[in-house]
Amino acid sequence: MLTAMKKRTVTVNDKMQKGYRYELTAGVGRSFDPEFKPQLTPAEMLQLGIFGGKYMTDCAREFPASWFTRAKLAPGKRDKSLNFFNVDASQPLSEWRRKGWIHPDDPRGWFQWYCRYYMGRRMPDEDQRQIGRWKAIRRHIRQIEINCETGNLLCRPRQRQALLHWAYDSRKF
Secondary structure (H helix, E strand, C coil): CCCCCCCEEEEEECCCCEEEEEEECCCCCCCCCCCCCCCCCHHHHHHHCCHHHCCCCCCHHHCCHHHHCCCCCCCCCCCHHHCCCCCCCCCCHHHHHHCCCCECCECCCHHHHHHHHHHCECCHHHHHHHHHHHHHCCHHHHHHHHHCCCCCCCCCHHHHHHHHHCCCCHHHC
């Protein structure tokens, strides 16, 4: 017999959000939309090296400590050498805002949405929008498949790093 998960409220107080609250209504890493099949967990992404190590430095208390045990985080400014492919594959947050990619509940963008979704927060409309964005990034996989020999991690490192930012394991193509 399945039992209902007890809802839990998370309160966020970091540099970008003060007093923001959300409910976890699904189990950690469970009940994903059937079209959303990320290849990497947030912890794996942080361990591999994403966003120059700067994305999560002030909000670690919101997520499990285990995510940060081996995370590559920058103590100061963003550092591309902390990225798995040692390249900068990010646009500035100002550009994300300009393009309308930022939802007010997730001011850091897609990866923040994914971390919260992974933990069990569900926002149906926003979830569908972000899953649609995630699916659209697959075009970069095809470019790597067309232009690179399988396993050649030196081919198209910027695209491979960008795919890591979206929970695709580009080491496998």
